[in-house]
Amino acid sequence: MLTKEELLEYLEKEKQAIYQRGDAFFQCAELGFREVETARMITDLLVEWGIPYKKEVALTGVIATIGKGNGYHIAFVADIDALPRKDGNGSIHSCGHSIQTTLGLSLLKVLHDSGILENTDTKVSFFFTPAEEYIDFEYRDGLIAAGKLEFRSGKQNMIALGCFDGVDCVLSAHANGDEGMKFDVASTLAGFMAKKAIFMGRAAHSGAAPHLGRNTLHGATLTMNAISFLKDQFAVEKGLRLNPVLTVGGGSVNTIPDETVLETYVRANDNETLFEACKRFDGCVEHCAKALDLEYKILNTVGYLPLTQSKGLNNVVRENMLLHCSLEEILEGPISGASGDVGDLGFLIPTIQFGFSGVKGRFHDDSFQISDYENCYITSGKVMLGTIYDLITNPNCRVQQNAKEYVVKKMEYFGWLHQNYQ
Ligand SMILES: [Zn+2]
Ligand SMILES: [Zn+2]
Structure with a gap:
């Protein structure tokens, strides 16, 4: 040898x-x-x-x-x-x-x-x-x-x-x-997963009858707050990064928005954190949407582990x-x-x-x-x-x-x- x-x-x-x-x-x-x-x-x-x-x-x-x-x-x-x-x-x-x-x-x-x-x-x-x-x-x-x-x-x-x-x-x-x-x-x-949350509501006149609408921008805003509180629940070294943006969020000021789209990458340094953060992100979307009587859909695109x-x-x-x-x-x-x-x-x-x-x-x-x-x-x-x-x-x-x-x-x-x- x-x-x-x-x-x-x-x-x-x-x-x-x-x-x-x-x-x-x-x-x-x-x-x-x-x-x-x-x-x-x-x-x-x-x-x-x-x-x-x-x-x-x-x-x-x-x-x-x-x-x-x-x-x-x-x-x-x-x-x-x-x-x-x-x-x-x-x-x-x-x-x-x-x-x-x-x-x-x-x-x-x-x-x-x-x-x-x-x-x-x-x-x-x-x-x-x-x-x-x-x-x-x-x-x-x-x-x-x-x-x-x-x-x-x-x-x-x-x-x-x-x-x-x-x-x-x-x-x-x-x-x-x-x-x-x-x-x-x-x-x-880091590993990452791309998330796209679509909130679906009901349009209405924002001055005459806002109560007849279901405002999706409110649902997305509530979710943004929940996500920022969520980050607080993971240790820094877990590398959790969530930086949501709104890519659709209403068209005119006199109409209650009936569709809002929130997108983000979920990044983390280990699998456990990545899986858990994805699950809890979904929970934020689901519960914030339900709280305001909105429908929602979440689309995921796998990145790398x-x-x-x-x-x-x-x-x-x-x-x-x-x-x-x-x-x-x-x-x-x-x-x-x-x-x-x-x-x-x-x-x-x-x-x-x-x-x-x-x-x-x-x-x-x-x-x-x-x-x-x-x-x-x-x-x-x-x-x-x-x-x-x-x-x-x-x-x-x-x-x-x-x-x-x-x-x-x-x-x-x-x-x-x-x-x-x-
Ligand atoms: Zn490269
Ligand atoms: Zn490379």
Whole structure:
């Protein structure tokens, strides 16, 4: 068996090829479920290296597995999608997903070339996942209506297709914007649900006979008050955010409004808070509407679940970071208001996502650039490779997925998704 240092050497030797590949993927920026060229570039390399794969999974996703072991099954997940440029001129990798794609391919090649998984019980699957950014709804809803997809995100579709069944743990990494730090570990990602409450009442002359009307703006106003009191009932660290707006609220001053629409995102740092806050938001709408003799309807659109990271896996990741940097260069447990569909995976399977620095400019903006190739591609690659090495060679490092629990959680997950997809 190779030592960890010998395995990391494989990555070091590939450095120049990796940087070139990174540039090529950064240039090839495509929006979610449209990553046709990106997928072709991935599969061209896999063909060249002689690695079998599955393509067109959830339209543009690619999956490749190294190792034949029937024991521990590790997943590495890499996003492949980009965002529209702000100047309207095509797309750009302004969330750094091209780095993840490049990282995934580097790790694949090293594991393949080194033969490290031969004669072990372990296998590592690489998931190149489309459409992480929650955008471009019209196009995606068209694909759903045409029966080509079930949900709007890549990982949600891959979970539905059963691609992650049998996976024991999920590893991922994402660029972060923390200057002066090399990595972050154990960060939170918020989950969110979009809510639309429609109040239905009765129009009437506001001067002559307001008592004959049923004023929906009153119902919405009462609900706004209830929501602001509700926020008081959750601890600050739960990350509950509710910022309602009224998108319809009456037309003319001499008529009692008979339709008012209140919309908000419900965001929270953990599943329990997200589920509970959604339930209580519904309660506010229901009871405020009933109190004023109004009808109501609530439409939900599922976003992503909050990411709760596996502590055990993060301990392994942190140890591997410390081989390449000091403790002061690791940001521990930052709270992020951002969201990702890796949160959905974290609900089902022990999951981690560490952050690496080495980018400048603003995320989701045309100013985004990769500034430190070494940290983005090589050092973070070594942290991930070292983590995989530990999981292969040392069963004590492993966090086990409980197969029965997975089935129960998956049912709960799809119950939630199907109930809330409007
Ligand atoms: Zn993003
Ligand atoms: Zn991202």
